[in-house]
Amino acid sequence: MQKIDLRGRSLSTAEMLAAVPRAEAARAEALATAAQIVADVREHGEKSLREQAERFDRVTDHAIRIPAEHVAEAVAALEPRIRAALEESINRVRLASQAQVPASVATTIAPGAQIVQRWQPVSRVGVYIPGGKAVYPSSVIMNVVPAQVAGVTQIALASPPQSDQGGRIHPTILAAAGLLGVTEIYAMGGAGAIGAFAWGVPELDLDPVDVVSGPGNNFVASAKRAVAGVVGTDSEAGATEILIVADATANPLYVAADLVSQAEHDEQASAVLVTDSADLADAVLIRVAELALRTRHSERVTAALDGPQSAVVLVDDRAAAAAFSNAYAPEHLELHLADAAAAAADFTSAGAVFVGDHTPVSLGDYLAGSNHVLPTGGQARYAPGLGAYTFLRPQQVITYDRDALSTVREGIVALANTEVLPAHGEAIEARFTHSDPTKA
CATH class of the missing domain: 3.40.50.1980 (Nitrogenase molybdenum iron protein domain)
Structure with a gap:
């Protein structure tokens, strides 16, 4: 794995992303x-x-x-x-x-005016x-x-x-x-x-x-x-990604094993360690080299770890690590930190966040209960992982009675005329100028 030293530098989001480019050519x-x-x-x-x-x-x-x-x-x-x-x-x-799965919620806007927010599969x-x-x-x-x-x-x-x-x-x-x-x-x-x-x-x-x-x-x-x-x-969901943020208290073996575990998926897999500890970085690199040689898919793992999409990144401090992680927006984020549970709030862009030494990505792949179909390629900045909500559509059901409609009658007509859509207003007026629909 390459080592990239970003210490002492103030980088923009674009510059941080350029430091460890994803495998985009394929x-x-x-x-x-x-x-x-x-x-x-x-x-x-x-x-x-x-x-x-x-x-x-x-x-x-x-x-x-x-x-x-x-x-x-x-x-x-x-x-x-x-x-x-x-x-x-x-x-x-x-x-x-x-x-x-959200529950349906009924909101009373005014007497006789209700909107129900429901979720339809x-x-x-x-x-x-x-x-x-x-x-x-x-x-x-x-x-x-x-x-x-x-x-x-x-x-x-x-x-x-x-x-x-x-x-x-x-x-x-x-x-x-x-x-x-x-x-x-x-x-x-x-x-x-x-x-x-x-x-x-x-x-x-x-x-x-x-x-x-x-x-x-x-x-x-x-x-x-x-x-x-x-x-x-x-x-x-493209080639898998893992980004680990770790400090000097992290166990180098755990970090290395988790990097190798995701590199096992594909030669284009991304495995990234971000740390403010140079000693930990060196220890992890030694462990990664040992584990990569011993594992069953050694050739595939080595190709992924040696690719430009994988790296050990040295940063100045925790804040810089969080900034890098949030810019990168990894599919899987592991926090190997002395105060991992408290620190998790600072890491906002990731498909899933795995907190602490005993919460590896492999747990999420199989038996954590969380979902392992997660956004890659930086999509975690704006897209969620797969869940029940993936198959649901929010839908609004609106019900107004005549009195409720009458309270907004004038406003609707005014807005319709302002937008030069007079038939919108006429549709409202029809309900009051012709109170008996059979005589309209």
Whole structure:
């Protein structure tokens, strides 16, 4: 990992971001390709999906829509220990997601005038689960459970067909879907799956969805951008990111292990340590080098840690660390600080904040109860992670009686005339000049 010394410098937000640039080149290259793939699926449907499966997944002649028996077989074959962990994760995520559904609120504006703020679930959701360098049954839970809690009645799930599974989706992903009662499942991957959800595929009885959610690679994130406006999407979750803010009291092994854990995802993963302790920085670099050599995906981890998107950043003090973190707006933020709980209030821009030595990102990935589908690429400045609210639409229901309308009659007419929209005012006057609608 590179070491970047920002001590003694007063930097703008742009200068801080330039110090540790994200891996943007691959995302830019993916945009045009993903848009073309989505357009091809829209035009050619199943034919396009099969061509993509052969090209990208090395699979032919597979069942794109998964038969129910495949799901039942996967659930039956689940190792008890894995099933217990999945069920515990489901329970915890369901509990946390229930807190994300706002109650309806009725506001009385005046006598006879009421506005009800209610939250309506979308009708149909398409969930995408990656299936490339790793297997993600946890992502099934993180996407499906919040949608169910929100009240979504139709949930379709897609994941790439696997050549080593005879063209089926990975059985652990199928099993997780089965445990959650998802029955509409498709073996299709990447940008093509996002296009299929957005436009539908009549040959497969796949109807368009209202919202697409789920993590994925740069092509999946770019495909979401291509279908934005056609369907709703969650944030464009690209390559994973971890930023750790630590002081001299932090345990170098914990910090290094957590950096390596996220670098394991992808060669483009970002792993950043921000600290005001030069001694800690040096100790972490030694530990990272040791752990990266020993871990199973050593080559992938090393590529991510050696990339320009990963670094150890030295800053003057806690305030400078908070300023850097808030400018960077990481997907995952860990605080390894002597007063981590109190300090958390200063760190406002992150997909999720993990506080203290015993709250690693790995906990959030599986069994914290929080959601691990989070905004990357700095989107945490303005976008939330996935939750029940992703599948809800706030809606206002307005009710005025005649007396309540009469109190604002004059004001509405005045404003309508000011805006040169007299028919707006005439619509109000009609209710008073013609008190009996049958005689209007």
